[in-house]
Amino acid sequence: MTTRQITFREAINDALRQEMRRDPTVIVMGEDVAGGASLEHIEGRQEEAWGGVLGVTKGLVQEFGRARVLDTPISESGYIGAAVGAAATGLRPVAELMFVDFFGVCMDQIYNQGAKLRYMFGGKATVPMVVRTMIGAGFRAAGQHSGSHYSVFTHMPGLKTVVPSTPADAKGLLAAAIRDNDPVIFFEHKLLYDVEGPVPDGEYVIPLGQADVKRVGDDVTVVAIGRMVPLALAAAEDLAKTHGIGVEVVDPRTLSPLDAPTILNSVRKTHRLVVVDEDNPRCSVAADLVALVASEALEYLDEAPKMVTAPHAVVPFSPVLEDLYVPSAERIGHVIRTLMGHEIGV
Amino acid sequence: MTTRQITFREAINDALRQEMRRDPTVIVMGEDVAGGASLEHIEGRQEEAWGGVLGVTKGLVQEFGRARVLDTPISESGYIGAAVGAAATGLRPVAELMFVDFFGVCMDQIYNQGAKLRYMFGGKATVPMVVRTMIGAGFRAAGQHSGSHYSVFTHMPGLKTVVPSTPADAKGLLAAAIRDNDPVIFFEHKLLYDVEGPVPDGEYVIPLGQADVKRVGDDVTVVAIGRMVPLALAAAEDLAKTHGIGVEVVDPRTLSPLDAPTILNSVRKTHRLVVVDEDNPRCSVAADLVALVASEALEYLDEAPKMVTAPHAVVPFSPVLEDLYVPSAERIGHVIRTLMGHEIGV
Amino acid sequence: MIKTERGGRVEIQRERLLWIYERMKLIRSFEDAVAELFAAGRIPGFVHLYAGEEAIGVGIMAHLGDDDYITSTHRGHGHCIAKGVSVREMMAELFGKATGSNKGKGGSMHIADVGKGMLGANGIVGGGGPLAVGAGLTLKTLGKKGVTVCFFGDGAAEQGTMHEAMNLASIWKLPVVFVCENNLFAESTPWTYHASVKNIADRAAAYDMPGVVVPAHDVFAVYEVANEAVQRARRGEGPSLIEARGFRFYGHFQGDPLTYRTPEDEARWRAHDPLTLFRARVLDQEFLAEDALDEVDRQVATMIAEATNFAESSAYPADAALLEDVYVSYP
Amino acid sequence: MIKTERGGRVEIQRERLLWIYERMKLIRSFEDAVAELFAAGRIPGFVHLYAGEEAIGVGIMAHLGDDDYITSTHRGHGHCIAKGVSVREMMAELFGKATGSNKGKGGSMHIADVGKGMLGANGIVGGGGPLAVGAGLTLKTLGKKGVTVCFFGDGAAEQGTMHEAMNLASIWKLPVVFVCENNLFAESTPWTYHASVKNIADRAAAYDMPGVVVPAHDVFAVYEVANEAVQRARRGEGPSLIEARGFRFYGHFQGDPLTYRTPEDEARWRAHDPLTLFRARVLDQEFLAEDALDEVDRQVATMIAEATNFAESSAYPADAALLEDVYVSYP
Numbered sequence A, B: 001m002t003t004r005q006i007t008f009r010e011a012i013n014d015a016l017r018q019e020m021r022r023d024p025t026v027i028v029m030g031e032d033v034a035g036g037a038s039l040e041h042i043e044g045r046q047e048e049a050w051g052g053v054l055g056v057t058k059g060l061v062q063e064f065g066r067a068r069v070l071d072t073p074i075s076e077s078g079y080i081g082a083a084v085g086a087a088a089t090g091l092r093p094v095a096e097l098m099f100v101d102f103f104g105v106c107m108d109q110i111y112n113q114g115a116k117l118r119y120m121f122g123g124k125a126t127v128p129m130v131v132r133t134m135i136g137a138g139f140r141a142a143g144q145h146s147g148s149h150y151s152v153f154t155h156m157p158g159l160k161t162v163v164p165s166t167p168a169d170a171k172g173l174l175a176a177a178i179r180d181n182d183p184v185i186f187f188e189h190k191l192l193y194d195v196e197g198p199v200p201d202g203e204y205v206i207p208l209g210q211a212d213v214k215r216v217g218d219d220v221t222v223v224a225i226g227r228m229v230p231l232a233l234a235a236a237e238d239l240a241k242t243h244g245i246g247v248e249v250v251d252p253r254t255l256s257p258l259d260a261p262t263i264l265n266s267v268r269k270t271h272r273l274v275v276v277d278e279d280n281p282r283c284s285v286a287a288d289l290v291a292l293v294a295s296e297a298l299e300y301l302d303e304a305p306k307m308v309t310a311p312h313a314v315v316p317f318s319p320v321l322e323d324l325y326v327p328s329a330e331r332i333g334h335v336i337r338t339l340m341g342h343e344i345g346v
Numbered sequence C, D: 001m002i003k004t005e006r007g008g009r010v011e012i013q014r015e016r017l018l019w020i021y022e023r024m025k026l027i028r029s030f031e032d033a034v035a036e037l038f039a040a041g042r043i044p045g046f047v048h049l050y051a052g053e054e055a056i057g058v059g060i061m062a063h064l065g066d067d068d069y070i071t072s073t074h075r076g077h078g079h080c081i082a083k084g085v086s087v088r089e090m091m092a093e094l095f096g097k098a099t100g101s102n103k104g105k106g107g108s109m110h111i112a113d114v115g116k117g118m119l120g121a122n123g124i125v126g127g128g129g130p131l132a133v134g135a136g137l138t139l140k141t142l143g144k145k146g147v148t149v150c151f152f153g154d155g156a157a158e159q160g161t162m163h164e165a166m167n168l169a170s171i172w173k174l175p176v177v178f179v180c181e182n183n184l185f186a187e188s189t190p191w192t193y194h195a196s197v198k199n200i201a202d203r204a205a206a207y208d209m210p211g212v213v214v215p216a217h218d219v220f221a222v223y224e225v226a227n228e229a230v231q232r233a234r235r236g237e238g239p240s241l242i243e244a245r246g247f248r249f250y251g252h253f254q255g256d257p258l259t260y261r262t263p264e265d266e267a268r269w270r271a272h273d274p275l276t277l278f279r280a281r282v283l284d285q286e287f288l289a290e291d292a293l294d295e296v297d298r299q300v301a302t303m304i305a306e307a308t309n310f311a312e313s314s315a316y317p318a319d320a321a322l323l324e325d326v327y328v329s330y331p
């Protein structure tokens, strides 16, 4: 399979294009996803249209037209609920919730309608929809535009939750999410958009529910989510060099359904667990994974597992505080070293 | 302190009355909380007004009038957001979100506004409000009226979360919640409303953030939440009699802030942990507590901790399925026995 | 031609008239039966009954086929029956049986039959508005001729979702008909308290769509305004808002103490029974013969008895059902 | 008496006129300075600038005092300045400094000063609507004479929260003035696409309140309609809706490529600069002397320079601030 070096942003655009070409029932909707394409002066020069606030859907309206790339009013309940209704009746909508922080204005349609219809209807409905949404701190976007909160969606039965960490994963997982017959929430970290990586050309699909071991190691398992994966990898490289510690980095990729065996097997090998999650700590995915390992593989744990997360605090605006807030490669490295303390004599 | 035997429902009504008498800025608002008190034919016979859909606020409008007991339209964002705005400007609103399942239509006002104003404003605001809301399965109320989901609120910085399990706790904790200067979400299990218990007469306040050891035991710590507390106690009594197992039942009462020391101390004594939570398992409070103990007291654990929760499924309507769905005293007992297996030879 | 209380005239074929009567009667009898079975403890949970509002659902649904969609509310039995969902399966559902429309997993507030275009009762007030927009979007995107009808209560009119849904349907010119069933109360709260507007239909102007108030007890009047709205939608001219003003015979939920309405009000409203009015009108003007109506009554009684038997004698779901259908592809 | 573009007349004392000019100028200069500082990388994050819309905030706030409340939007700098929040503290906030209005923890989208009745800019579109209802409820419940003004954008008009807020304010007859700042776009989406109604102010009828459209560039016209709405609210007669239609000079956020508007549109709109128009009008009719205005310009320039210096030279928050003020009583 040939690959191209493209950004995370382009990889998502690629996946959308790929699936829209493949299946005419796939539509894209959201605020400014066609970005002013309704304006007269843009007629015929739609490359000037926005393509979402950070340009992820750019160019789609040119290729697929306004009937399949719909700008929406700022009515998240309305249009995400419409995606649910459309999914139940024959379309495959990909709706954009600009920032995950806005889930509070539309969660009912996601979790009480989208996620539950199938079960409550006794299996007599399918809701093949995707909600793409931006997560993550570090953008100086302050308290209402920097959350992650995938835990809230992972908690809810009926939803699948996906957090890619590389451009290739973003493409393959988004394609799988669109083909999936269940509602999938797809979390895109805004600080990853400009990250480049090799991405397979042409059709590329990564099955949901499969974790990826991003780095093999024998001493400690680090499970990291989203943008925490590259940070964990950086910490791992550093520790390999400086302390000879072998860090295994596991990227769950899909949080629900979770690939528990891959995580448990890694811990059974390394006997140590660190979970890195930039979300708030209480009832988090980090806690969920620690609880999983403690319940299922306690006897393999040589040390108490560690969680590296944001604090139980709102994301602060000030850069100095935000930089303290988000887990860093240094902090991850420090926690791993502490955990390995008696082995490496720190 | 003299006590009266009253129901959980009456205890809540008591606390509301107590605090409304004490502080004229306390107001109560929600759908039907004054229950048709605006109707002409009810003028002068307001005891006929509903008092909320399950009668919890009954009689308040008679004593405090319609300016302090406000019926609202079915506009949860609107009136719960109004409670936030009112709290920031001088009132102490107690807003009712009829069922917690409805959080999806108003979460933004709770978590992005109510919970964050203080932090985002650099400490220059207080939001002394309470959201009372019904939780719990077992009522044959099906998929959209039976959730618990306190995990979602516990996850969010800035919110305090309280789940009482007895009438006395309900009264004391609700009073504390109303006096608290932070936003508090107060979860009332609908199957507890008719449960009776001794409740102190007169002013009664239980500080938030203090767990209660509801039963002392040496063999295993069971942390149970809300209606799971009486079930855990029943299981404990049974196991004491039938197997001589000493179960310590810890009721956190406040989930955020959590009284971690009481839970950890109990586990350090018993060396075994079972968490009983009727919410769905992923990213749950159950997982949160297991992760806490695994991170902080791993070396004290003789056995892998166990979670007794609802499955990762929507609450089904059919009574036979719902009875399977909700943890029962039997299931709790069974899990404890399994955990104690090698000690008691099962 | 039959005169409507609005002063208009509608022409309805005999077969269709009989269908209208049969559906209204079936709804009424179903709800009366459910009320009894509930009181007797045979039906668990709680139920919101549609009796008294039959003319709305039936008058509208008389214009729809299986290729059209509806979204419904917590008070959904009538919509289901008018849309053609099997009453046997509905009754079995209320009993929580495996043979129910939703395999017993939904209950009263979630009865659905997507195959029949019935996208579900809904436990969330205002929850159906966005879903209806979505179904309308599917119809438009796939170039189908169908329409979607969104039923919602007067109480739901105060939910933000309805505002968003009506605006969306309007700007996208979707084939959606919004039907506000104004039964004067949201639970115990009178609509004159919760709504800031004289007619909920007046809000149509806020979305640049036609709005009309119609008496909920006159199936002919409902039929008339529904015809206009449905045709408009089918022609691709966009959504409409119909406010049908009427009365529910039972409480908000079955068992509600009803202290918020007076016996006098009740008597006055009950005098406008859509079924009695229908009978009187079609007999008076000799559109249908009394025999034919009586025969319908008998058939309906049999259907209800059969449905109840079916429900009573059906099995509960197997334990395994608990974990089925959370997802499509695996448990 | 000054004639307004609506054809009315307003009488404004010289002092107040000067205040109006000073606030408008201060907003403009603040935003221009922020645009530069942002482009120079001195201000982190992103900022939504109010330049071009000064007449709305100032024309309204001319009727308010510290006992009145406002709720604001993501485009909140102008509202803050008009309500009297210190520009030094605002600028320090944008820099993320400990001396900021929010101790550096809020940034542009959350600037607040509860003591001044400024209940916060808001990162959530439509988020301020319910908060304004709450502030209005406090005023009414405690028997205070204040009013609350709720600013929201044309895009926010499509959020369910605004519907719920307007209905609530109306049924409770709260002293709230809703001000829709229709600057023709929500991000890159034209309001003619996202709104299903000819004037957003027409939606006032859906909530039984008065609604009026006013040109956003004419501070006198805004002053005139605000006077009516604020007085009505103070008299206890309930809410009003004002739609001020105008234009933002900068992009949606600073740095936006602005492809959704044409240079011609831009030129046409910029011709209606509220500051230029104000100057021309008061000079032409000799309400104020040119000197006085020039003196204001100089003072404003000094204030902005000072504010920038203050911001630049202030310290960042201490690490401990990260965990402070999550709760009142403990970290």
Ligand SMILES: Cc1ncc(C[n+]2csc(CCOP(=O)(O)OP(=O)(O)O)c2C)c(N)n1
Pocket: B031, B074, B076, B098, B102, B105, C048, C074, C075, C123, C124, C125, C126, C152, C153, C154, C155, C156, C157, C181, C183, C185, C186, C187, C252
């Ligand atoms: C979002 C939400 N809020 C509150 C409720 C509780 N509830 C169920 S029905 C109802 C009243 C609905 O009134 P209306 O829309 O007029 O319908 P009706 O019952 O009169 O048919 C309420 C408040 C709910 N189910 N969903």
Ligand SMILES: Cc1ncc(C[n+]2csc(CCOP(=O)(O)OP(=O)(O)O)c2C)c(N)n1
Pocket: A031, A074, A076, A098, A102, A105, D048, D074, D075, D123, D124, D125, D126, D152, D153, D154, D155, D156, D157, D181, D183, D185, D186, D187, D252
């Ligand atoms: C609930 C929510 N949805 C989307 C956004 C992203 N967003 C921020 S500003 C904006 C446009 C707002 O338009 P308008 O209300 O007209 O205000 P303007 O920017 O024109 O002043 C959008 C979509 C948001 N902040 N909150």
Ligand SMILES: [Mg+2]
Pocket: C153, C154, C155, C181, C182, C183, C184, C185, C186, C187
């Ligand atoms: Mg009603």
Ligand SMILES: [Mg+2]
Pocket: D153, D154, D155, D181, D182, D183, D184, D185, D186, D187
């Ligand atoms: Mg705008």
